[in-house]
Amino acid sequence: MIRFLLILFLLVFQSISAQDDAKRMTQEKFYAEKKLFILNELELNEGIEKKFWEVYYKYDTQRLILSREIALTNRKLLKNKIIEDFEIQELIQKTYENGSKSLELKKNMMSDLSKIIDNENLVKLPSVELKFRQLMISRARKNK
Numbered sequence: 001m002i003r004f005l006l007i008l009f010l011l012v013f014q015s016i017s018a019q020d021d022a023k024r025m026t027q028e029k030f031y032a033e034k035k036l037f038i039l040n041e042l043e044l045n046e047g048i049e050k051k052f053w054e055v056y057y058k059y060d061t062q063r064l065i066l067s068r069e070i071a072l073t074n075r076k077l078l079k080n081k082i083i084e085d086f087e088i089q090e091l092i093q094k095t096y097e098n099g100s101k102s103l104e105l106k107k108n109m110m111s112d113l114s115k116i117i118d119n120e121n122l123v124k125l126p127s128v129e130l131k132f133r134q135l136m137i138s139r140a141r142k143n144k
Helices: 002-023 027-042 046-079 085-113 119-142
Strands: none
Touching (some): 027 046, 085 119
16 A cells, blocks of 8 residues: 555656646747747748857857846845945946946847848847747746
8 A cells, every 4th residue: 555655656656746847947948949930930931040040149148147147146135134334336336337238239130230230120129039939938837
């Protein structure tokens, strides 16, 4: 009887674990889905597609690193109840610097992409990225 219960417990645990794994989106799946979404929205041809992704991923990786830095700075600002004035000023300055870096990255990415894709797709790209983020947020809320 104990053996039966142990096997039953293991099966239930494995099925719950499998469901959790299915809910969690790996970074690889995320980028694959993002790529398909952007390709579908922008309708890039095969010749342009490869060049587009080389430039896009280069900047997207840099934006990811910067967004983590921004999140860390924001957490430090919000987390600390007792913080010295000079530390607050440093964190605020860091926030502005990160914002400037983010704008500079976007500007450089758009400049490089303007040499690869047409203006219509270039103008469309930020709204497509926003649409994808909103889709992912909506999906994450449903999976909670």
